[in-house]
Amino acid sequence: MGILEVKGVNKRFGGLQALGDVNLSVQENTVHAIIGPNGAGKSTLLNCLVGKLIPDSGSVSFDGQSVLGRSPFAINQMGISRVFQTPEIFSDLTVLENVMIPCFARRDGTFKLNGIRSVMSQNDMRAKAMAMLEDVNMADKATMHAAAMSRGDKRRLEMAMCLVQDPKMLLLDEPTAGMARADTNNTIDLLKEIKEKRNITIAIIEHDMHVVFSLAERITVLAQGTPLVEDTPENIKGHPKVQEAYLGGNH
Amino acid sequence: MFGLSSKHDRTILIVATLFMLLAPVIFNLFPENSALAFFNGGYPDLMQRFAIFAILATGFNILFGLTGYLSFGHAAFLGVGSYSAVWMFKLLGYNVLPAILLSIVVAGLFSVVIGYISLRRSGIYFSILTLAFAEMSYRLAYSVLTPLTNGETGLQVYNSDPQVLAGANSPTSPHLFGIEMSSAFDINLGPWQFTFPVGYYLCAILMLISFYIAIRIFRSPFGLMLRAIKSNQTRMTYTGLNPKPYTLAAFVISGMYAGLAGGLLASMDPLTGAERMQWTASGEVVIMTVLGGAGTLLGPILGAGVIKYLENVFSKMNETLLETWFAFLPDSLQHAVVWVLSKFTGEGWHLTLGLIFMVVIIFLPGGLVEGGQRIGKRFSRRKSSGNDDDNAAASEPAE
Ligand SMILES: Nc1ncnc2c1ncn2[C@@H]1O[C@H](COP(=O)(O)OP(=O)(O)OP(=O)(O)O)[C@@H](O)[C@H]1O
Numbered sequence: 213m214g215i216l217e218v219k220g221v222n223k224r225f226g227g228l229q230a231l232g233d234v235n236l237s238v239q240e241n242t243v244h245a246i247i248g249p250n251g252a253g254k255s256t257l258l259n260c261l262v263g264k265l266i267p268d269s270g271s272v273s274f275d276g277q278s279v280l281g282r283s284p285f286a287i288n289q290m291g292i293s294r295v296f297q298t299p300e301i302f303s304d305l306t307v308l309e310n311v312m313i314p315c316f317a318r319r320d321g322t323f324k325l326n327g328i329r330s331v332m333s334q335n336d337m338r339a340k341a342m343a344m345l346e347d348v349n350m351a352d353k354a355t356m357h358a359a360a361m362s363r364g365d366k367r368r369l370e371m372a373m374c375l376v377q378d379p380k381m382l383l384l385d386e387p388t389a390g391m392a393r394a395d396t397n398n399t400i401d402l403l404k405e406i407k408e409k410r411n412i413t414i415a416i417i418e419h420d421m422h423v424v425f426s427l428a429e430r431i432t433v434l435a436q437g438t439p440l441v442e443d444t445p446e447n448i449k450g451h452p453k454v455q456e457a458y459l460g461g462n463h
Numbered sequence: 464m465f466g467l468s469s470k471h472d473r474t475i476l477i478v479a480t481l482f483m484l485l486a487p488v489i490f491n492l493f494p495e496n497s498a499l500a501f502f503n504g505g506y507p508d509l510m511q512r513f514a515i516f517a518i519l520a521t522g523f524n525i526l527f528g529l530t531g532y533l534s535f536g537h538a539a540f541l542g543v544g545s546y547s548a549v550w551m552f553k554l555l556g557y558n559v560l561p562a563i564l565l566s567i568v569v570a571g572l573f574s575v576v577i578g579y580i581s582l583r584r585s586g587i588y589f590s591i592l593t594l595a596f597a598e599m600s601y602r603l604a605y606s607v608l609t610p611l612t613n614g615e616t617g618l619q620v621y622n623s624d625p626q627v628l629a630g631a632n633s634p635t636s637p638h639l640f641g642i643e644m645s646s647a648f649d650i651n652l653g654p655w656q657f658t659f660p661v662g663y664y665l666c667a668i669l670m671l672i673s674f675y676i677a678i679r680i681f682r683s684p685f686g687l688m689l690r691a692i693k694s695n696q697t698r699m700t701y702t703g704l705n706p707k708p709y710t711l712a713a714f715v716i717s718g719m720y721a722g723l724a725g726g727l728l729a730s731m732d733p734l735t736g737a738e739r740m741q742w743t744a745s746g747e748v749v750i751m752t753v754l755g756g757a758g759t760l761l762g763p764i765l766g767a768g769v770i771k772y773l774e775n776v777f778s779k780m781n782e783t784l785l786e787t788w789f790a791f792l793p794d795s796l797q798h799a800v801v802w803v804l805s806k807f808t809g810e811g812w813h814l815t816l817g818l819i820f821m822v823v824i825i826f827l828p829g830g831l832v833e834g835g836q837r838i839g840k841r842f843s844r845r846k847s848s849g850n851d852d853d854n855a856a857a858s859e860p861a862e
């Protein structure tokens with residue numbers, strides 16, 4: 213049993229079958245990549261995992277519990293954190309505040325009327341956030357406005373916000389799309405570092421094969437809403453079906 | 464001190480306290496019989512309104528300034544607070560304590576209902592929903608709810624009302640355990656005359672308590688979550704936080720602030736009518752908050768003060784007064800000037816308000832607080848460049 217089990221998931225958008233009978237099992241503490249041509253249904257699948265979309269049929273369970281019917285914040289509280297294609301951060305707040313919010317979310321749950329002690333006097337929370345910022349080499353930017361940062365830094369910040377929650381699983385949707393080579397390599401290093409330092413399962417959607425083959429331990433190829441194959445990177449590289457999906461597909 | 468960890472917060476609390484306590488003096492800077500006495504604002508009615516609207520705007524700012532949800536219906540809570548207070552006067556007696564407590568509670572309950580429904584939408588749709596609710600309340604107060612609101616006549620206290628807690632010697636106007644709101648003591652210092660009204664001080668103390676609570680909310684994790692709502696709700700949900708109850712809590716708290724303000728308005732003058740709930744009243748709070756600086760602590764208070772003071776000064780001006788002011792001009796010019804200015808004064812004061820509002824929004828989108836900060840910055844920059852000059856001058860002789 214994997215930490216994430218997807219069984220027989222279907223999702224239609226009107227007449228379009230975006231996901232057709234998807235089965236996927238992600239093992240604990242692995243990096244699992246999901247690849248496939250444009251429109252294959254990768255983002256749709258990810259959205260079904262985090263509660264943004266509800267599958268028409270099938271089941272999705274995480275850590276032995278079904279996630280279906282739960283809202284995104286409840287699923288996050290189960291231990292799944294998500295990184296977006298374009299970084300979603302709190303641009304109006306400082307970098308430190310950005311990282312403290314997930315700390316409070318982990319400690320206080322989805323809602324708590326916590327109006328007495330000031331944020332900055334809560335030294336334990338602050339120390340935790342600062343330690344996280346040290347980890348991603350952003351401690352010197354703690355008092356900066358998040359909006360003022362470079363795109364690469366925003367991505368790092370978003371990852372820090374996810375990681376400070378100590379999630380069991382991290383989901384990434386094309387984290388390097390539109391990035392310069394150097395930034396892409398930085399992201400790869402950052403993810404490798406994360407993987408070395410903690411027990412975490414990572415599922416990553418990615419078009420860039422360099423990123424995929426640098427990180428993934430398992431790869432699932434999705435085409436037209438259905439998994440074609442699932443295997444190790446070595447086997448995927450030379451797989452005829454994969455070549456066909458990419459060359460014969462619309463990529 | 465007071466659990467405020469930052470020096471900045473302690474400073475603004477102290478400044479606000481001193482200002483509120485000394486307001487009767489600060490507003491009456493000009494000697495009683497001088498020409499400028501016209502610009503004095505140190506009389507009870509104006510100062511009370513200032514303190515009360517500062518409470519209203521401070522509460523409004525907790526919702527709008529922090530979460531970005533723009534309510535156009537806060538006057539409804541103000542009105543509900545006033546009605547509740549007057550009912551307490553009618554049923555229990557003129558003590559303001561139960562009146563104020565009930566106005567906070569009823570406005571709070573009312574805002575739970577309106578907030579719960581309105582917060583199903585965000586942005587402009589939320590604003591329109593709150594506006595619709597406030598207008599409905601306003602219309603209902605005139606029609607179906609006449610038994611509760613006394614319709615167009617307005618709700619007031621009659622001799623035949625039960626006033627079960629009123630003793631034989633109880634005052635016949637709002638009071639706090641016997642101290643009447645309308646009482647005041649005067650101090651004459653040479654040509655100056657200062658009035659220290661009891662009612663104003665009750666409002667001022669409650670305003671300071673409200674302000675203190677607002678500071679605590681701004682700095683707390685709760686306040687941080689409210690700012691997170693304004694900044695990025697998507698990130699918030701995917702961080703395991705449910706924005707809905709946070710926004711509702713902010714809405715209810717700001718509704719209770721408005722209820723308190725309504726209760727105080729009735730405590731200063733124990734009658735109320737439905738016009739207190741009209742959309743123009745809701746718009747006034749928005750203008751105060753934005754003019755002063757939404758999302759800042761001092762902004763709403765500043766906005767309330769500036770608007771209430773200018774309203775008072777400009778609506779007092781009439782043509783006769785303007786004519787005496789411009790008597791030094793040649794006749795035809797005097798008539799022209801007075802004719803133009805009369806459109807902006809008296810009844811036309813809202814024209815002036817509109818102009819001021821436009822100028823501030825265009826040139827200082829962050830409100831008066833931003834203006835203050837800019838001046839402060841320029842001042843300190845000049846100061847530091849001045850220091851550089853000093854250093855340069857000091858180093859010269861050594862060369
Ligand atoms: N909300 C939606 N409503 C209707 N159709 C949708 C919706 N979301 C996705 N689709 C369609 O479903 C299909 C799968 O889309 P999806 O975004 O999952 O693909 P993807 O594999 O992530 O592609 P890409 O690599 O371009 O990101 C596409 O044809 C897309 O147009």
Ligand SMILES: [Mg+2]
Nearest residue numbers: 254255256385
């Ligand atoms: Mg996609």
